[in-house]
Amino acid sequence: MHGVGGQVIWVDLTKGQVEKRPLEEEIVRDYLLGVGYLSRVLTDEIGAERDPFSPGNVLGIATGLLTGSMFPQSSRFTIAALSPLTDIWGESHAAGFWGPELKLAGYDAVFFRGASASPVYLHIEDSEVNLHDAEQVWGMGVFQTDDILRKRHGRMTRVLSIGQAGENLVRFAAIMNDRDRASARSGLGAVMGAKKLKAVSVRGHGKITVAHPEVYLTEMDEFYRRMLANPFTPGRAKYGTTHLIELMQHIGRLPSYNMRQGVFEGYDRIGGDAINECYLVKPRADWSCLQRCGRFTAVRTGPYAYQGGSPEFESQSSLGSRCGNANLESILYAHHLSNMYGLDTISLGGTISWAMEAWEQGLITSEDTGGIDLTWGNHESIVKLTRMIALREGFGDLLAEGSARAAVRIGRGSDRFVMAVKKQEMAGQEPRAQKSMGLAAATAARGADHLYGFPVLDEVGFDDDIRERFGEKYLPEMADRLNPKYKGIMVKECEDFMVMIESVGLCKYGTQIPPEFYYDDVAKALRLHNGLEVTPAQIQLIGERIVNLNRLFNARRGITRRDDSLPRRLTDEPAPNGPSAGQTVELEQMLDEYYACRGWDLVSGLPLKSTLERLGLSKDALN
Amino acid sequence: MTELSHVLGDPEVCTGCMICVNVCSMFYFKVIGPEWARARVIRLENGLDFPLFCRNCEDAPCMAACPVGAITRTSKGILVVNNRKCDSCGACVTACPYDAIHLTPDTRKAVKCIQCGECVKRCPVHAIFLTSAADLSKRDPEGRLMRLHDRHSAELYDGGERL
Numbered sequence: 142m143h144g145v146g147g148q149v150i151w152v153d154l155t156k157g158q159v160e161k162r163p164l165e166e167e168i169v170r171d172y173l174l175g176v177g178y179l180s181r182v183l184t185d186e187i188g189a190e191r192d193p194f195s196p197g198n199v200l201g202i203a204t205g206l207l208t209g210s211m212f213p214q215s216s217r218f219t220i221a222a223l224s225p226l227t228d229i230w231g232e233s234h235a236a237g238f239w240g241p242e243l244k245l246a247g248y249d250a251v252f253f254r255g256a257s258a259s260p261v262y263l264h265i266e267d268s269e270v271n272l273h274d275a276e277q278v279w280g281m282g283v284f285q286t287d288d289i290l291r292k293r294h295g296r297m298t299r300v301l302s303i304g305q306a307g308e309n310l311v312r313f314a315a316i317m318n319d320r321d322r323a324s325a326r327s328g329l330g331a332v333m334g335a336k337k338l339k340a341v342s343v344r345g346h347g348k349i350t351v352a353h354p355e356v357y358l359t360e361m362d363e364f365y366r367r368m369l370a371n372p373f374t375p376g377r378a379k380y381g382t383t384h385l386i387e388l389m390q391h392i393g394r395l396p397s398y399n400m401r402q403g404v405f406e407g408y409d410r411i412g413g414d415a416i417n418e419c420y421l422v423k424p425r426a427d428w429s430c431l432q433r434c435g436r437f438t439a440v441r442t443g444p445y446a447y448q449g450g451s452p453e454f455e456s457q458s459s460l461g462s463r464c465g466n467a468n469l470e471s472i473l474y475a476h477h478l479s480n481m482y483g484l485d486t487i488s489l490g491g492t493i494s495w496a497m498e499a500w501e502q503g504l505i506t507s508e509d510t511g512g513i514d515l516t517w518g519n520h521e522s523i524v525k526l527t528r529m530i531a532l533r534e535g536f537g538d539l540l541a542e543g544s545a546r547a548a549v550r551i552g553r554g555s556d557r558f559v560m561a562v563k564k565q566e567m568a569g570q571e572p573r574a575q576k577s578m579g580l581a582a583a584t585a586a587r588g589a590d591h592l593y594g595f596p597v598l599d600e601v602g603f604d605d606d607i608r609e610r611f612g613e614k615y616l617p618e619m620a621d622r623l624n625p626k627y628k629g630i631m632v633k634e635c636e637d638f639m640v641m642i643e644s645v646g647l648c649k650y651g652t653q654i655p656p657e658f659y660y661d662d663v664a665k666a667l668r669l670h671n672g673l674e675v676t677p678a679q680i681q682l683i684g685e686r687i688v689n690l691n692r693l694f695n696a697r698r699g700i701t702r703r704d705d706s707l708p709r710r711l712t713d714e715p716a717p718n719g720p721s722a723g724q725t726v727e728l729e730q731m732l733d734e735y736y737a738c739r740g741w742d743l744v745s746g747l748p749l750k751s752t753l754e755r756l757g758l759s760k761d762a763l764n
Numbered sequence: 765m766t767e768l769s770h771v772l773g774d775p776e777v778c779t780g781c782m783i784c785v786n787v788c789s790m791f792y793f794k795v796i797g798p799e800w801a802r803a804r805v806i807r808l809e810n811g812l813d814f815p816l817f818c819r820n821c822e823d824a825p826c827m828a829a830c831p832v833g834a835i836t837r838t839s840k841g842i843l844v845v846n847n848r849k850c851d852s853c854g855a856c857v858t859a860c861p862y863d864a865i866h867l868t869p870d871t872r873k874a875v876k877c878i879q880c881g882e883c884v885k886r887c888p889v890h891a892i893f894l895t896s897a898a899d900l901s902k903r904d905p906e907g908r909l910m911r912l913h914d915r916h917s918a919e920l921y922d923g924g925e926r927l
């Protein structure tokens with residue numbers, strides 16, 4: 142097969158052994174690469190009784206089939222393991238250059254089992270793959286680790302590592318690569334920490350061959366032309382996702398004050414225009430990216446001075462409106478610290494805002510916090526807690542457990558304010574203002590999540606794409622973000638598509654928003670790049686297979702329909718103000734529709750036997 | 765003599781996407797591989813991304829260094845490597861002050877940018893352009909671009925070592 146390294150690395154950290162295996166093409170045929178491949182391998186490897194922090198947990202990192210290609214936005218890779226935050230299927234994804242570099246070194250995936258007795262890192266340089274002592278970089282932040290490993294192995298070495306948060310087993314620790322790209326959700330940085338694995342550095346001097354070199358460049362030219370001509374592209378280049386603050390405020394979908402409401406009075410001080418005006422240095426891109434949503438920013442003076450990668454919408458809202466914080470420099474800085482320590486900013490802001498609301502209600506006092514004031518918008522406290530959580534100091538030690546566990550420890554009814562699903566904090570998408578996002582958060586395999594399904598077609602007038610992807614008969618209801626009707630159908634479709642996209646290593650920008658490239662384009666790219674002869678229908682089925690396999694992984698750990706829930710606030714309390722005032726999420730109605738079109742049992746929420754048969758997953762069925 | 769031109773990039777505009785690098789290796793070698801490309805892109809920690817190309821030097825240290833005369837200047841002023849003559853000694857690689865010429869890992873022949881413009885027309889942000897001394901002084905009268913390159917030369921060039 143073209144476009145792949147053709148080899149997979151298995152590292153046993155307990156024994157300190159490195160083994161290379163050929164890529165199993167029969168798995169690729171049924172699951173592609175990326176998250177599909179990891180889903181298959183890890184479902185077979187990780188038994189139901191395992192603990193996320195035990196050596197028995199297996200951490201996998203896999204590139205997609207198109208990672209390192211010239212298709213627009215083809216830099217991405219997936220990391221998966223049993224999640225220490227949710228205790229179920231954990232996955233996260235990032236862009237950058239690390240994934241393509243792994244391919245150039247000749248590999249498609251790396252797996253880690255066991256745990257090392259002392260800190261180590263893996264260095265991959267073409268055929269040389271070795272574990273090294275990481276004593277020198279253990280305890281260091283992500284940037285310093287990157288500096289030291291690139292000094293040692295060459296400037297063009299691409300480094301993936303954890304910071305102090307992962308080492309300290311913070312349950313929402315991120316894994317970082319290329320300094321500011323984050324595989325943040327699911328707390329997988331803590332899995333690396335538990336394994337005493339500090340980093341994976343890669344340098345590849347090889348080449349990626351393609352199946353149809355004679356037409357490759359001209360075909361890619363056409364994909365580039367379409368991407369650049371998409372009406373979304375100029376705005377994305379100008380703002381990245383930072384301008385979503387303004388847009389979400391406009392439709393009442395900007396989580397504020399711990400998701401109590403969907404509007405924030407200080408929104409214009411933390412939005413895209415505010416960033417562009419004073420702090421944007423320039424847009425930056427990852428491998429083969431034409432959208433360039435990445436930003437490089439700097440705060441030049443004052444206590445929050447830094448330069449580096451910039452927050453996107455999720456970090457802006459979680460550290461900003463969600464905590465009632467309109468101090469933009471503090472948001473930029475807390476985000477920068479999160480990159481350095483290796484923290485998921487969504488769970489960080491979600492956890493701090495939980496504590497702030499509990500503080501307002503008198504359920505957490507300065508006795509609990511060691512004197513830290515948790516009044517809404519106290520940016521000094523937000524910045525201080527970011528560090529204390531990463532280092533597990535004082536009150537930070539409690540918050541490092543995530544909001545769901547912290548609320549159990551604090552008690553006093555504070556769990557009412559936990560805005561999480563399956564113990565993972567919800568992302569910055571106020572679902573009372575967009576019902577599909579509520580459903581997607583409830584059903585996502587990795588716990589609360591906006592990206593597993595990423596149903597954005599009802600967000601701002603993608604009616605034509607809905608017509609194309611689903612058919613006329615679903616309009617106008619499906620395009621109406623406040624109408625729960627057809628959202629089950631939409632979320633199912635989006636989940637199948639998005640896991641397929643994560644399996645080929647493309648970005649959700651360009652495929653889902655804007656919805657420029659669809660199944661037919663991906664199938665074409667797989668033919669041109671990999672020489673894979675697949676139809677759009679076949680890769681659609683693969684997407685569905687992956688979602689069902691993730692469901693079975695979670696079912697083995699006890700997940701049923703009961704767990705596909707949302708915080709009571711969102712289903713029972715009408716949004717108090719703003720453009721979506723009065724709305725709640727009609728979750729049960731949407732779930733019924735979702736399970737029905739998934740072929741899952743309406744009561745248990747588990748795949749029916751006939752569904753598993755259709756997808757070739759019968760052997761994975763629970764007894 | 766015709767005016768010497770070369771490709772130059774703006775590190776304050778370049779996003780670091782590597783598309784130019786991949787276009788080059790695909791155009792000439794039908795593979796994706798930065799080690800086969802005639803361009804390099806280096807991302808620095810201060811937000812600058814440098815797309816780097818042969819400067820098409822007037823004094824051409826690479827040509828002077830080649831012991832077998834494999835590097836010559838065409839009538840259009842472009843320095844080219846004759847593949848059949850190049851005997852892989854790497855003298856040009858050491859001689860070039862800008863790490864702009866190197867041997868590919870498999871053919872072991874010297875390759876350098878020949879200003880064909882294939883990457884220039886595909887850069888999504890128009891960060892690179894074909895220029896000459898006269899053109900550049902019009903485009904950038906303050907000398908911002910060359911100053912940026914000079915200021916960071918220690919990080920960009922390493923005496924033939926591909927970084």
Ligand code: SF4
Pocket residue numbers: 773777778779780781782783784785805813815886887888889890891892
């Ligand atoms: S294609 Fe343009 S933006 Fe991309 S790396 Fe090259 S010069 Fe920079």
Ligand code: SF4
Pocket residue numbers: 817818819820821824825826827843859860861862863864865876
């Ligand atoms: S290869 Fe180097 S020495 Fe030769 S012309 Fe280009 S920049 Fe000058």
Ligand code: SF4
Pocket residue numbers: 771784787788791802803817876877878879880881882883884
């Ligand atoms: S101008 Fe041509 S030879 Fe030079 S780097 Fe670009 S594609 Fe390669």
